[in-house]
Amino acid sequence: MPRVAxxxxxxxxxxxxxxxxxxxxxxxxxxxFSLVALGVFISFRLLRFPDLTVDGSFPLxxxxxxxxxxxxxxxxxxxxxxxxxxxxxxxxxxWLNVKLKIMDLLASILMMIALYSINLxxxxxxxxxxxxxxxxxxxxxxxxxxxxxxRPLILAVIVVAAKLLLDWFFATERGLAIRATGSNARMxxxxxxxxxxxxxxxxxxxxxxxxxxxxxxxxxxxxxxxSMGIGTIVIGLAAVIVGESIxxxxxxxxxxxxxxxxxxxYRFFIALALNSDFIGLKAQDLxxxxxxxxxxxxxxxxxxxxxxxxKPS
Amino acid sequence: MNMKQLPWMSLxxxxxxxxxxxxxxxxxxxxxxxxxxxxxxxxxxxxxxxAALKEAGFESGKNLKWQYQSAQGNTGTxxxxxxxxxxxxxxxxxxxxxxxxxxxxxxxxxxxxxxSAVTDPVAAKLVKDWEPSRGNVTGxxxxxxxxxxxxxxxxxxxNAKRVGVVYNPGEANSVVxxxxxxxxxxxxxxxxxxxxxxxxxxxxxxxxxxxxxxxVIYTSxxxxxxxxxxxxxxxxxxxxxxxxxxxxxxxxxxxxxAFGINYRDLGxxxxxxxxxxxKGEKPGDIKPEISTKMELFVNxxxxxxxxxxxxxxxxxxxxxxxx
Numbered sequence: 001m002p003r004v005a006x007x008x009x010x011x012x013x014x015x016x017x018x019x020x021x022x023x024x025x026x027x028x029x030x031x032x033f034s035l036v037a038l039g040v041f042i043s044f045r046l047l048r049f050p051d052l053t054v055d056g057s058f059p060l061x062x063x064x065x066x067x068x069x070x071x072x073x074x075x076x077x078x079x080x081x082x083x084x085x086x087x088x089x090x091x092x093x094x095w096l097n098v099k100l101k102i103m104d105l106l107a108s109i110l111m112m113i114a115l116y117s118i119n120l121x122x123x124x125x126x127x128x129x130x131x132x133x134x135x136x137x138x139x140x141x142x143x144x145x146x147x148x149x150x151r152p153l154i155l156a157v158i159v160v161a162a163k164l165l166l167d168w169f170f171a172t173e174r175g176l177a178i179r180a181t182g183s184n185a186r187m188x189x190x191x192x193x194x195x196x197x198x199x200x201x202x203x204x205x206x207x208x209x210x211x212x213x214x215x216x217x218x219x220x221x222x223x224x225x226x227s228m229g230i231g232t233i234v235i236g237l238a239a240v241i242v243g244e245s246i247x248x249x250x251x252x253x254x255x256x257x258x259x260x261x262x263x264x265x266y267r268f269f270i271a272l273a274l275n276s277d278f279i280g281l282k283a284q285d286l287x288x289x290x291x292x293x294x295x296x297x298x299x300x301x302x303x304x305x306x307x308x309x310x311k312p313s
Numbered sequence: 314m315n316m317k318q319l320p321w322m323s324l325x326x327x328x329x330x331x332x333x334x335x336x337x338x339x340x341x342x343x344x345x346x347x348x349x350x351x352x353x354x355x356x357x358x359x360x361x362x363x364a365a366l367k368e369a370g371f372e373s374g375k376n377l378k379w380q381y382q383s384a385q386g387n388t389g390t391x392x393x394x395x396x397x398x399x400x401x402x403x404x405x406x407x408x409x410x411x412x413x414x415x416x417x418x419x420x421x422x423x424x425x426x427x428x429s430a431v432t433d434p435v436a437a438k439l440v441k442d443w444e445p446s447r448g449n450v451t452g453x454x455x456x457x458x459x460x461x462x463x464x465x466x467x468x469x470x471x472n473a474k475r476v477g478v479v480y481n482p483g484e485a486n487s488v489v490x491x492x493x494x495x496x497x498x499x500x501x502x503x504x505x506x507x508x509x510x511x512x513x514x515x516x517x518x519x520x521x522x523x524x525x526x527x528x529v530i531y532t533s534x535x536x537x538x539x540x541x542x543x544x545x546x547x548x549x550x551x552x553x554x555x556x557x558x559x560x561x562x563x564x565x566x567x568x569x570x571a572f573g574i575n576y577r578d579l580g581x582x583x584x585x586x587x588x589x590x591x592k593g594e595k596p597g598d599i600k601p602e603i604s605t606k607m608e609l610f611v612n613x614x615x616x617x618x619x620x621x622x623x624x625x626x627x628x629x630x631x632x633x634x635x636x
Contacts, residue, residue, distance in 0.1 A: 019397065020400060022393075022396055022401075024396070025392070025393050025395070025397065025399075025400070025420070029393055029396075120482055126483045126488055127437060127485040129436075129438035130419075131415070148396075220392075220419065221395075222415035222420075223419075227386070227412065227483065230386060271393060274394060274397050284385075
């Protein structure tokens, strides 16, 4: 059966040098990292807080979720606990900054390195596998549907729900207060906003999303590993920036959409780079090819604008 | 037939046509290999697989479609490589090291998977036990027979009581070794002193912390330690602590001795297993193996610098004496 289904879609993909499976894999992992990107968007863009906690809160979510599921906890409870754990990590980073007056970047670095040891403690070792365990995706997979189709669908529902929830929240009074804190803290204070509390809340939401992403990653990729956090912040930031260049907008509902698109697009670039052997590139060139593809994607809109300006004259 | 279905039907027909042409074009087998990171030992495994396949009559470029991808240390990329490979539907996927193997096994229950250089495939849940899996998974482990390793430690430093170990607590394979040592050493009348090196740059300070507390430093195939082995050698010479390693390459770099796995041989062993699958055996019928070939390397020069003299018997029994 798995041999036939991708083949049916093959003609549709003929122009793309990748298989249906590879494509769905990119969408699936892109959707997971879009939650990371949303978190990074909240800290870097809305709060203007350069937060590197992400490299620790992503594996933290994975660690908490994997250890809970493998010891028999319900996957829903495990996933929510992982999200809460991420939020607590964000809270601590915010607290280090707001209450202990440690510079924002350093506070997040401290939290990130502390989380490495904490994650090892939580997992009791560097790796907790989830191979045949009852994950969220096993529980939710509809009868008769292949897992490689069900997983992206379930993830899409989760990501869209998260996006709508964020759109709604950041339009409420409290959400607007968080945005005001980020764009002009002095002004926000003058309006009676408790900027310290708002920063803590924003950081908790941001890292909660990242913890959720870590939990979902562990449940789809066979388990949690201490090394899974490496470079998370880089991927999150790249997704935010790629998204902003694909869909530039100041309105929040479009900005969150752009971030999701950016995260998926970034995974497409990696999938393309993985299939670049036909032009003589080798495995070790993967990161370079990905970087070049992202750079090209960022430059194209500028070129377009340039040409668009020249034409009408 | 409904008219709406027509385009889909024709697409299906086209796909069937493509599928029919593809296998007819050549009697070709395909193998896709992935590793979590580029690393001398892991690269040797890959080359060994390729060499053994060639010996078995599957030559890359002729009757074998060979593909290799490294995740460059990123688990997200490892997951994506796994998906790509499953989509390519090769005759076998070779997954080198634990994170890559887990990602591939999470992505498929049907494509044959052969893992390699995974220390404890049972703890990593790649297989239920060391018996044939009856599924799509088998492979070769680089598990070290630690009793033999400790025998070597005793031969190098006969009166050793305190054994120091430098390792990365973030590396699954190393933690397995340390946990086994914790139970094994007391039985042999020795004690274990641990020093953690979470990054390669920490190896030197971790080794320094052992000065005065240990009679010998033993290291497993820990990636951080192996990549910074010179740092360990410096401490060993300065403080006259004998170093015993478990990969033979480290002996050339300054360890006194190692009774180690030759990763090239491990790769060849894996390759022979892959060849059996290409010839039609089911991966579920093949028992997971551990490395069959162990080699003793000794370095008498390093021994002298670290304050011990190797017995003639030990030097004679070595597969290679590094001068």
